[in-house]
Amino acid sequence: MLICTNLEDLQEQTHTRHYELYRCCKLEEMGFTDVGPENKPVSVQEIYEAKRHKLHGQLAPHLISTAMAPPSASWREYKRAVDRRQKVAASKEKRSSREKKQQLAERSSS
DSSP states (O other), X not given: OHHHHXXXXXXXXXXXXXXXXXXXXXXXXXXXXXXXXXXXXXOHHHHHHHHHHHHHHHHHHHHHHHHHSOOOHHHHHHHHHHHHHHHHHHHHHHHHHHHHXXXXXXXXXX
């Protein structure tokens, strides 16, 4: 029983240490560090915010240019095709409803 308990404790401690080492290595690869350039402690939140602002600064011009760009010719053609299909479907629906009404009228008159 004592060996089993100690073995579980050893496994838990080893797992915790390996995971913490793995996590620290991955965070450092991503650019997150515990200390800044002047060996002052830096919070992960500050680093995250700085990276987020940098990424938004890189993406913003691209997003603005694509949002302001006029629709392409292929998009217009696609939109026209969709509109045509919707009109055809609506006219078929109207026709079928008229035919159903006529059939009901014929049945009721018979």
